[in-house]
Amino acid sequence: MTMIHDPLSEEAASRIVRAAAASSAPLEIRGGGTRTLPLGQASRDVLSSAGLSGIVAYNPAEMTMTAKSGTPLDEVAAALAERRQMLAFEPLDLRPVLGTGGIPTIGGVFATNASGPRRFVAGAARDSLLGVRFVNGTGEIVKAGGRVMKNVTGLDLTKLLAGSRGTLAFLTEVTFRLLPVAETAATIVISGLNDAEAAAAMATAMSMSVEVSGAAHLPESVCGRFVGGRLPEGAATVLRIEGLAASVAVRAEKLKTALASFGAISSLNAEDTGLLWREVRDVHPYADGTARPVWRVSVAPTAGHQLVAALRLETGVDAYFDWQGGLAWLRMEADPEAELVRRYIKALGGGHATLMRAAPAVLAATPVFQPQAEAIELLSARIKEKFDPAGTFLGVSVGEA
Structure with missing residues (x-):
């Protein structure tokens, strides 16, 4: 019978892991349960971070936050919104496309390296992670990194855990950097390009000094499923610009002029821009049930x-x-x-x-x-052995690279 362990402290989590390692009983690591899919493993116990919840420290001036790993992502986002700050990497919500439930947690975001449209310019989730606390596979409580950006102690270890999907350790606390929310945003839309033409148009936009923060191509087969079907007919190549209102207006005009030769150009206002990029982020066209x-x-x-x-x-x-x-x-x-x-x-x-x-x-x-290359697979096995010598942690079912 599967047992769900829901510790309320690091010490309790440590005891659970030590007992599991001693009895060779593997544990599936689970955050909010948003990505749990049946992959055919035998029945196993679950170690959940749901009981480890709450914001530990928030320094808006330094633009850093520390939170327990099971803290709901919505709680983090609400606290940041009050100070007009945000997570730079736009963590995606895959529940609609996966057909799962659960509640996204801040620890799950970093454990899966869940990164959205801004990743190609602002970095992935791991690039915002400054420090972690975790329980390793022998039940030891470990701290790596720090609460300020200039503190690089343990930085490589911190980055290593981001995207490890619970296969190396059980995260209990994360510290991460933030960004200010832009005053406004706009999206430039180029209509009618095929995939190759769109790649050329996006490359042209990225070569300009207009600070594009989102670049996506929506072929005709999916375009009508975005922004309530309000995009122009045909394929749409979309480019997001964010910042102060006056700056966005100037940069948008520069972009329109530079890309006019590719096709018909239109634009979306800030409200539709926000909706569009959430839909791009969350794989909206394939959330089809x-x-x-x-x-x-x-x-x-x-x-x-x-x-x-x-x-x-x-x-x-x-x-x-x-x-x-x-x-x-x-x-x-x-x-x-x-x-x-x-x-x-x-x-x-x-x-x-x-x-x-x-x-x-x-x-x-x-x-x-x-599948990993042989050299990487061997290195991964050595890292796994150091963190989790008994092979206690099974990780989560689906994650990010």
Whole structure:
């Protein structure tokens, strides 16, 4: 029978881990349960961070916050909103596309390195992480990093845990940096481009000194599902600009002038811009209530459209692009075609493909995460042995790279 452990302190978590390690009883690490999918593992106990909740320290002047790992993300966001501050990396909410429930937690955000559209200019979740407290696989309580940006003690260890998906340690507390909320935002929309033309347009925009903070391409097959269908008909290549109102207006005009040769140009106001980029972030077009396979693929910005073009020749696939084309969200019509997807990724210079959604039987039979090169796999095994010598932590089901 599965038991859910819900410790209320680090010390309680430490005792649970020590007991599990001593009895060779593996633990699934769980935050708010938003990404828990059945991947075919045997029944196992769960170690949850839900009881470790609350903001420990918030210094708006230094733009840093410390919170216990089980603190709901909404609670963090509400506290930041009062001071017009935010998380730079726009953590995504995959509950609609995965068909899961639960409550996103700040520890889960960093454990899965959950990063949205601003990642390609502001960095990933791990780049905002300054310090951590955690329980390792032997039950030891460890602190790494600090509460101010200039303190780099333990920085590499802190970054190592970000994105480890609970396979190395049980996070109990995280310290992270923040950014001010922009006064306003606008989105420039170029209509009618194919995937290759859109890649060229986005590259042109990124070469300019206009500080684009979001660059995505929405092919015609998905475009109507964004912003309530209010985007112009056909494909849409969208570019976000944020900042002071006067600056946004000037930079938007520069961008429109520079990109006029690519196609018809329009724009979205601040309200629609906010909605659009939340929908891009949360994979809105594929939150369709089905189990059709969805891939998250990270490649070079110039390779995203080439990958999709190659796949379209051999299988049914729908797609859209974020991170200037470097992140492709793929929805397959039937089979996930894992071998085909990863073969083309390798041929295009490498990258990462994570199977984010599929029917339970398919998930159980398919390598969900990108297979590692032999040298990286050996290094990962050595790191795992140091953090968790008894192999107690099973991690979570689905995560980010």
